[in-house]
Every structure is written in C-alpha cells, then in structure tokens.
Amino acid sequence: MTVTASARRKARHYAMQALYQWQMAGSNLNTIEAEFRTDNDMSKTDVPYFHELLHGVAKNLDEVEGIYTEYLDRDVEELDPVSRALLRMSTFELKNRIDVPYKVVINEAVALAKKFGPTDAFKFINGILDKVAAKERSVEVKADKG
Numbered sequence: 001m002t003v004t005a006s007a008r009r010k011a012r013h014y015a016m017q018a019l020y021q022w023q024m025a026g027s028n029l030n031t032i033e034a035e036f037r038t039d040n041d042m043s044k045t046d047v048p049y050f051h052e053l054l055h056g057v058a059k060n061l062d063e064v065e066g067i068y069t070e071y072l073d074r075d076v077e078e079l080d081p082v083s084r085a086l087l088r089m090s091t092f093e094l095k096n097r098i099d100v101p102y103k104v105v106i107n108e109a110v111a112l113a114k115k116f117g118p119t120d121a122f123k124f125i126n127g128i129l130d131k132v133a134a135k136e137r138s139v140e141v142k143a144d145k146g
Contacts, residue, residue, distance in 0.1 A: 003046050008100075010045040012089065012108050015053035016116070019085040022058065029058055057092045064091045071131040082117040083125060090129050094136045102133040102140055 018032050033054055037047070057064055068091045069076050076084070090109040093100055106129045113122035134141050 007044055007046040008049055009108060011049040011053065013112065014040060014045060015050050015089055016085050016112050018054050019057055019089055020081050023081055023085060029055060053089050053092065056096060057088045060092060064088050064095070067091050067095060067136065068128055068132050071128050080118050080121065083113065083121050086113055086125055087128060091132050094132050102137045106130065106133060
C-alpha cells in the first residue's frame with residue numbers, strides 16, 4: 001500500500017484516541033491496539049504508523065514529556081487529556097520522524113485539537129509545538145524561515 005496523507009491522518013486520529021484511552025483507563029497497549037483494529041475500518045489507515053505512534057509514545061514517555069513540558073505554563077497533570085495525548089504524539093513525531101515535515105506534524109495536531117479538544121486548545125497546542133519544533137528541528141525550521 002502506498003502511504004497517502006489521508007492514511008497518515010487516519011493513523012494519527014486513531015493513535016490520538018488510543019493514547020487518550022491509555023491515559024484514562026491505563027489499559028494494556030496491545031489490548032487497546034487490538035480493539036482499535038477490530039472496531040475500526042483500518043483499510044485506509046497507515047496501520048504501521050498508528051502502531052509506531054502508540055507504542056513509541058508509551059515506550060519513550062519520559063523523554064517525550066521532558067521535551068514539551070519545559071514550554072508549558074502549567075503542570076502536565078493540569079492539561080486536558082486530549083491536549084496531553086496530542087502533545088505526546090506530536091512531540092514523538094517531531095523527535096523521531098524527521099521524514100515528516102514539522103509543519104505537517106503541527107498542522108495535523110492543530111486539526112485534531114480543533115476536532116476533539118476543548119475550545120481554543122488548538123492555539124495552545126500550536127504554540128507549544130512551534131517551540132518543540134524550533135528545538136528538535138532547528139535546521140529544518142531555520143531553512144523554512146529563510
């Protein structure tokens with residue numbers, strides 16, 4: 001299967017929901033992943049990417065949280081669960097998937113925040129991820145800004 005932008009978008013969508021579930025219920029990641037694969041039509045989803053995001057965030061949680069929490073204006077526990085899941089997932093992508101342009105990572109997170117997050121969460125997510133990208137993708141960001 002050729003990986004399309006749409007298939008990646010669906011992978012992020014499901015990964016964000018799965019991370020949300022993991023945060024809230026504390027269920028086993030493999031169980032959550034199996035439920036998502038069973039309960040959703042994954043035929044047009046980049047399933048390996050979904051798997052990588054879900055397991056990569058959990059496996060590298062301390063590192064991921066250490067990256068974005070330095071830019072927070074509140075304690076990480078005070079974040080709403082959707083914003084927390086998005087910041088975890090997007091920070092993981094910015095750090096580990098340099099094949100994905102930083103603007104794509106941020107735009108996808110903002111779109112998911114608009115859809116699932118509380119009012120104006122997308123502005124907060126955008127601001128934090130801009131700072132993460134400036135640090136984690138400094139060469140790419142500088143080249144982009146001319």
